[in-house]
Amino acid sequence: MHxxxxxxxxxxxxxxxxxxxxFLIRRLREQGAQVRCILTKAGAEFVTPLSVSxxxxxxxxxxxxxxxxxxxxxxxxxxxEADLVxxxxxxxxxxxxxxxxxxxxxATTCLLASSAPVLLAPAMNGxxxxxxxxxxxxQRLAERGVSFVGPEAGDLACGEVATGRMAEPEEILTxxxxxxxxxxxxxxxxxxxxxAGPTREALDPVRYxxxxxxxxxxxxxxxxxxxxxxxxALIAGPVQLPTPDNLSRIDVESADDMLxxxxxxxxxxxxxxxxxxxxxxxxxxPNKMKKTGDGLPEISWQQNPDILATLSQHxxxxxxxxxxxxxTEKVVEHAQAKRARKGCDWIVANDVSAERGVFGGxxxxxxVIDADGVEAWPQLDKRAVAERLADRIAHALGQx
Ligand code: PMT
Numbered sequence: 001m002h003x004x005x006x007x008x009x010x011x012x013x014x015x016x017x018x019x020x021x022x023f024l025i026r027r028l029r030e031q032g033a034q035v036r037c038i039l040t041k042a043g044a045e046f047v048t049p050l051s052v053s054x055x056x057x058x059x060x061x062x063x064x065x066x067x068x069x070x071x072x073x074x075x076x077x078x079x080x081e082a083d084l085v086x087x088x089x090x091x092x093x094x095x096x097x098x099x100x101x102x103x104x105x106x107a108t109t110c111l112l113a114s115s116a117p118v119l120l121a122p123a124m125n126g127x128x129x130x131x132x133x134x135x136x137x138x139q140r141l142a143e144r145g146v147s148f149v150g151p152e153a154g155d156l157a158c159g160e161v162a163t164g165r166m167a168e169p170e171e172i173l174t175x176x177x178x179x180x181x182x183x184x185x186x187x188x189x190x191x192x193x194x195x196a197g198p199t200r201e202a203l204d205p206v207r208y209x210x211x212x213x214x215x216x217x218x219x220x221x222x223x224x225x226x227x228x229x230x231x232x233a234l235i236a237g238p239v240q241l242p243t244p245d246n247l248s249r250i251d252v253e254s255a256d257d258m259l260x261x262x263x264x265x266x267x268x269x270x271x272x273x274x275x276x277x278x279x280x281x282x283x284x285x286p287n288k289m290k291k292t293g294d295g296l297p298e299i300s301w302q303q304n305p306d307i308l309a310t311l312s313q314h315x316x317x318x319x320x321x322x323x324x325x326x327x328t329e330k331v332v333e334h335a336q337a338k339r340a341r342k343g344c345d346w347i348v349a350n351d352v353s354a355e356r357g358v359f360g361g362x363x364x365x366x367x368v369i370d371a372d373g374v375e376a377w378p379q380l381d382k383r384a385v386a387e388r389l390a391d392r393i394a395h396a397l398g399q400x
Contacts, residue, residue, distance in 0.1 A: 348389065
């Protein structure tokens, strides 16, 4: 992450998730960012000004009409000096007041007076988030260029299970880094494409074959690259994941669609193929296949195009092509052979035996293989694998 000397204005709204903002302040400070905090009246019901000020090592701003604050730093200056304004937790009320352009406390006044980009981490009850009023406000704010991280689905403080949980501090931190990376970062001015998720190969108008890839590893890589400032084209098979900030996502179904999307993204500085592309496709039956007694349907299979090999041999070959190898035995040996056969520069080998839970899971243990040899990485969560890989890519592209 490249947050050293970045100035973040953090607005802490009134929600039970406010405690997570304390972790966020600590993580931002560890990354070298300067953090100034506004604590709303409701926010102060959940966390104390003293904790916020101790962690940020700055005074906490609470009152629009505080003479001390105004003498020391007017609210205009407070909002103008920020590289990024982050609202976490962003309550339904704060979002509504922002969408309406109200300026009835220090937080909303600063938001209205600021020309800095704004990132919201909403947190609220699931019904409040799903309410058309909140969704309209979200839409209006997004149209004005406000970015969002979360909310996530899960257990809520009110005891319900729904979408409304504030994103975890680490995720907000990544979103902050990717917001700021457009302004700087080791991959600024670099274009990369990342493939993620499974492909889905139709058998007839209603059936398909696919695999269990969730897209988590590929999405984490795309996010980490965007956080370093890269312009990322994320080419995603059918997955249930939200689109990360600051990248363009192209949704595809089949291997043929994925190849076409990859080719139209060229030229790029690097291609990272983390998708689990089906090796075969069926001759698609024009109508739904009928069950005829005990007989089994005749399906005729063909090879799918190999996207990684095509990119590796293309006349517009990216300077760096990275493949993944999903193996269940002799992981390194098979991956080395795959790297040579497909012609990519690096191959990231993972053991996808069922007991490892890599497909769909949150962690991975990989070997990174290049012309110089094999690096064994420890078991890490997929975000950490992605961040380490993104740093390696930045280094290889000569920008770090
Ligand atoms: O999505 P997750 O649940 O997070 O799981 C992550 C993952 C296990 C899917 C990921 O880490 C991974 O290993 N991706 C590659 C899966 C795969 O298809 O491996 P493979 O060994 O079959 O293929 C080798 C390489 O060739 C891969 O880069 C693949 O994208 C590419 N390929 C394969 C077939 C094909 N027709 N075209 C290709 O481009």
